[in-house]
Amino acid sequence: MTVIDEFVASHPRSKQLHERALSHFAARGATHVGRMWHPFGIYITHGQGSRIWDVDGHEYIDYRNGHGALILGHGHPAIVKAIQEQTTRGTLYSASHELEIEWAELIKGMVPTAERVEFFACGQEANLMGIRVARAFTARTRILKFEENFHGWANELLDPGALGAVNTEVTAIPMHDLAALEEELATQQYAIVLTEGGGARLAGQIPWDPDFIRAVGPLAKRHGTIWLLDEVVTGFRDGPAGWGGVMGLRPDLTTFGKSVAGGMPAGVLTGRADVMAMLTPRPPPEGWIPHSGTWNAMPIVCAAGIAACKLLKDGLIQKRIDEMGAYMRKTGNKALQERGYNWRLYGRSIIHTYFGPADFEVDEAGNPPTRDAERMLAGDAEKHKLGTYLLHHGIHTHQGRMFILSMAHTREDIDRTVDALISAIGAAMADGAIGQSPL
Numbered sequence: 001m002t003v004i005d006e007f008v009a010s011h012p013r014s015k016q017l018h019e020r021a022l023s024h025f026a027a028r029g030a031t032h033v034g035r036m037w038h039p040f041g042i043y044i045t046h047g048q049g050s051r052i053w054d055v056d057g058h059e060y061i062d063y064r065n066g067h068g069a070l071i072l073g074h075g076h077p078a079i080v081k082a083i084q085e086q087t088t089r090g091t092l093y094s095a096s097h098e099l100e101i102e103w104a105e106l107i108k109g110m111v112p113t114a115e116r117v118e119f120f121a122c123g124q125e126a127n128l129m130g131i132r133v134a135r136a137f138t139a140r141t142r143i144l145k146f147e148e149n150f151h152g153w154a155n156e157l158l159d160p161g162a163l164g165a166v167n168t169e170v171t172a173i174p175m176h177d178l179a180a181l182e183e184e185l186a187t188q189q190y191a192i193v194l195t196e197g198g199g200a201r202l203a204g205q206i207p208w209d210p211d212f213i214r215a216v217g218p219l220a221k222r223h224g225t226i227w228l229l230d231e232v233v234t235g236f237r238d239g240p241a242g243w244g245g246v247m248g249l250r251p252d253l254t255t256f257g258k259s260v261a262g263g264m265p266a267g268v269l270t271g272r273a274d275v276m277a278m279l280t281p282r283p284p285p286e287g288w289i290p291h292s293g294t295w296n297a298m299p300i301v302c303a304a305g306i307a308a309c310k311l312l313k314d315g316l317i318q319k320r321i322d323e324m325g326a327y328m329r330k331t332g333n334k335a336l337q338e339r340g341y342n343w344r345l346y347g348r349s350i351i352h353t354y355f356g357p358a359d360f361e362v363d364e365a366g367n368p369p370t371r372d373a374e375r376m377l378a379g380d381a382e383k384h385k386l387g388t389y390l391l392h393h394g395i396h397t398h399q400g401r402m403f404i405l406s407m408a409h410t411r412e413d414i415d416r417t418v419d420a421l422i423s424a425i426g427a428a429m430a431d432g433a434i435g436q437s438p439l
């Protein structure tokens with residue numbers, strides 16, 4: 001009997017719900033591409049702190065944390081209180097209210113480049129408006145992005161060739177290809193260049209080389225292109241001014257989401273006042289961009305956002321989470337090395353799994369010594385399989401690829417997780433689900 005057989009046998013209620021979901025949701029019964037699991041995902045009843053529980057009564061240490069939004073963990077009392085109190089006063093006014101101003105002021109106090117602030121229902125909407133204002137400001141249409149960088153699923157945010165996407169205006173170039181960046185920008189056709197905070201895929205499965213990311217702004221400026229830094233994941237996770245703040249970057253536009261609203265649905269576009277002024281009504285023939293959206297600055301979201309930003313603004317929570325990440329890298333890599341496994345852990349407060357020839361050390365800051373996309377992305381299929389083995393060991397990851405930490409995780413959680421990781425890799429290898437190395 002393999003671990004997968006045991007997993008199926010011990011999750012009868014999740015299996016039943018998965019089978020029911022198959023006739024509703026076309027993506028193998030899942031409501032989000034990242035919630036698809038082999039052979040099926042777990043169905044959750046509740047979460048608290050660093051834990052979630054499923055319908056079969058199993059407890060998990062949760063390293064998905066609301067797709068990275070729950071930096072404060074599940075059910076943080078300040079967020080629960082803010083939402084509960086605001087709910088009794090009204091959820092949606094379709095009129096202005098003081099909370100939106102308070103939240104914007106908190107964000108501006110944290111982000112030095114935030115001259116103006118706009119609220120949206122989610123991160124990708126903020127990115128789309130960033131593109132729109134940049135197009136209006138530059139009177140250009142083309143969009144430059146980097147391969148593997150994720151900004152949402154809308155047409156303008158995807159690499160060319162994505163099924164069903166109409167995005168002939170988009171060019172995607174390889175990360176770290178300075179010549180390609182210079183060549184494309186020099187055409188002076190691009191309204192905007194998009195970069196993901198930290199690196200490609202959830203804060204840096206492929207981390208940015210600091211020299212490269214620092215070159216993007218000046219190059220974009222020289223050629224009249226607006227630079228947008230997408231901090232939907234890294235925003236306030238990497239520090240009170242986001243990853244850009246840590247790196248000393250000054251993008252024209254920056255977007256936030258996830259943690260910025262304490263786990264409630266929101267997106268925020270911030271940046272230069274002159275670019276954002278494309279949203280200011282002007283008489284014809286100039287024109288302007290009307291910003292609608294039923295859920296913009298929803299009072300319960302603002303209340304949660306205010307509570308979250310107040311907690312995150314001094315950076316102490318992020319520091320604690322980063323320390324926990326460093327502890328996980330250190331203990332995890334030591335255990336992996338001792339077993340001779342070709343797996344490594346790297347990253348900051350989102351710990352990524354590497355699977356391939358492990359002929360290197362991860363440095364103190366969590367950087368792997370390679371930014372070779374092929375190596376960093378190798379073994380995604382095996383990582384996904386490992387994800388199910390980890391579930392069986394009580395660990396809920398981003399499909400075996402990432403452990404997203406929150407302030408609720410403790411050293412005891414990490415110790416249990418490292419033990420589970422070692423057992424899960426051993427079991428997956430014994431079952432023949434994964435080999436020694438994908439490369």
Ligand SMILES: Cc1ncc(COP(=O)(O)O)c(C=O)c1O
Nearest residue numbers: 122123124150151152232233257
């Ligand atoms: C870097 C990045 N940008 C944008 C988005 C889209 O955000 P949302 O799902 O809130 O629209 C995501 C979602 O995971 C993301 O990781």
